Ligand SMILES: Nc1ncnc2c1ncn2[C@@H]1O[C@H](COP(=O)(O)OP(=O)(O)OP(=O)(O)O)[C@@H](O)[C@H]1O
């Protein structure tokens with residue numbers, strides 16, 4: 001695994017320099033209605049490994065709904081998700097996690113009555129031996145998890161978060177957000193979705209999260225970064241997609257655009273320079289039938 | 304709310320967040336009740352009365368421990384008394400009428416309880432009807448089932464020596480002391496070893512001083528209980544069995560992924576679902592486990608009363624006392640907080656109140672009213688300490 005990680009790290013610089021390669025995650029024609037509300041009307045988007053794709057749009061544009069669909073929390077009415085060209089059947093959050101997709105939700109999705117460690121490992125607890133028992137009844141390895149949790153939290157440099165045994169319900173909004181981020185980057189993944197991950201963070205912690213996003217890029221993750229803060233978006237994203245009324249209004253290379261153009265697109269929906277990439281061969285390539293994501297291919301959690 | 308109230312509330316919340324802090328309120332009320340009746344009723348703290356108090360509380364405690372499991376996930380089970388009645392009735396019919404060997408009949412009663420719980424859990428989780436409604440239907444239906452099993456007389460005797468022995472056996476004094484010493488030594492060894500391991504890993508830990516204090520207090524309580532019980536009929540066998548069962552449930556609910564998921568679902572079911580927890584299956588398993596535990600409570604009841612009658616299980620009192628005990632013990636009705644030991648302590652509060660008021664010649668009316676006030680206080684305390692509420 002570590003050998004693999006080293007190899008991945010070595011060619012990530014090249015990939016980033018060339019502006020990314022074939023799309024890793026392809027979103028095709030995703031549609032979602034909530035009763036009479038058309039939240040998404042045929043979204044096409046792709047995310048490449050080693051690249052951060054910004055996703056911006058007004059309140060209610062459908063950004064969070066799209067993230068939830070990719071994360072397996074909501075089901076799309078129509079449309080497809082492809083990972084490295086293979087059709088993904090994501091019907092649950094377990095399936096998304098198994099495919100290597102990790103998410104920081106806008107509402108964080110933490111359990112306030114549990115402590116930081118329990119939240120970090122929720123659903124993926126490490127258990128000790130006792131193989132004759134079903135997994136659900138094996139003893140938790142509490143101390144090992146606590147140690148890992150401390151490392152994960154230390155990395156985020158939220159200095160006020162001193163105890164991983166604190167109940168999340170007693171933490172501040174920013175501290176909770178840090179816990180949610182630590183949770184997403186701890187697990188093995190190739191795709192990381194961040195839905196307004198810095199909304200409640202202070203200046204230093206925001207910088208820290210942006211650094212984490214960059215290190216995710218270095219580790220060849222495909223990152224989708226949702227934010228209303230255009231300064232952050234421009235500083236960390238390689239491409240910026242504008243979502244407007246439930247459809248992608250355009251995608252721009254960050255280097256080739258400016259905030260004015262993005263704001264105009266959010267308001268009026270003028271097209272981008274990158275097109276919608278619909279003609280991309282890798283996305284429609286159902287020929288090789290690669291099957292579900294190979295776990296051996298997954299990037300390690302960043303460290 | 305003014306500032307002082309806020310400060311008070313946040314101190315209470317922090318106390319609730321502490322591992323041992325959640326036992327403080329119920330232990331305090333227990334202490335007050337025991338002190339009050341200890342002074343006013345000379346008979347209250349005698350060995351004989353303590354023995355009977357514990358035996359009287361056993362069925363309620365078992366049912367309270369059972370219902371705690373679904374209270375943790377934010378559900379409720381109103382059918383616990385009826386399910387335990389079905390278990391007891393089945394046991395009585397099998398043993399008394401059909402001559403089935405006791406162990407086999409016990410197994411059948413436990414299986415029936417688990418099955419009824421499983422069925423209710425499946426309807427709740429997969430059809431999506433609130434647990435309150437489903438288990439209310441269960442309460443009615445299973446009372447009917449119990450009547451059917453018992454036949455027209457509505458009562459059956461239980462004379463089987465093994466089943467009777469469950470609640471009539473006291474272990475010899477020396478064995479009682481041996482168990483007490485082993486229990487304290489085991490607890491101390493586990494706690495000290497954990498603390499040493501935490502230090503080796505550089506994790507937060509308690510200083511050895513407070514730890515030794517706690518072990519000392521625990522040892523004193525265990526010794527006092529053993530000495531008291533030995534002064535009458537010895538430590539009841541039932542206490543050892545029940546203690547073992549509850550300790551096992553404690554382990555399952557706190558030290559396994561299953562237990563962690565109970566708390567997670569009770570805390571925030573949607574977050575639990577997004578974390579990949581199989582929420583529905585956990586709910587079904589929780590209700591099945593409740594059925595199993597309360598059927599065991601029914602067996603204890605059958606053994607203690609030497610008979611199984613409709614009135615001992617049906618109707619209101621047993622159900623309400625069990626849920627009241629769980630809540631008075633400190634388990635939240637809102638889900639996500641509590642422990643099986645809280646249920647045991649809550650059952651002792653209710654049992655002590657009933658016993659003490661009986662001794663002082665109070666009528667049923669006084670008992671009900673005092674129980675109501677205590678329950679209200681417990682729920683109010685729960686609401687005040689619910690934790691930071693994002694709406695505020
Ligand atoms: N569970 C739901 N039920 C009904 N309508 C919903 C639901 N979730 C989202 N919507 C609607 O779908 C639309 C898109 O919502 P979404 O949360 O995706 O917006 P967003 O782009 O994330 O906005 P924001 O920037 O405010 O987070 C909104 O009109 C919202 O009201």
Ligand SMILES: [Mg+2]
Nearest residue numbers: 063064065106
């Ligand atoms: Mg949103």
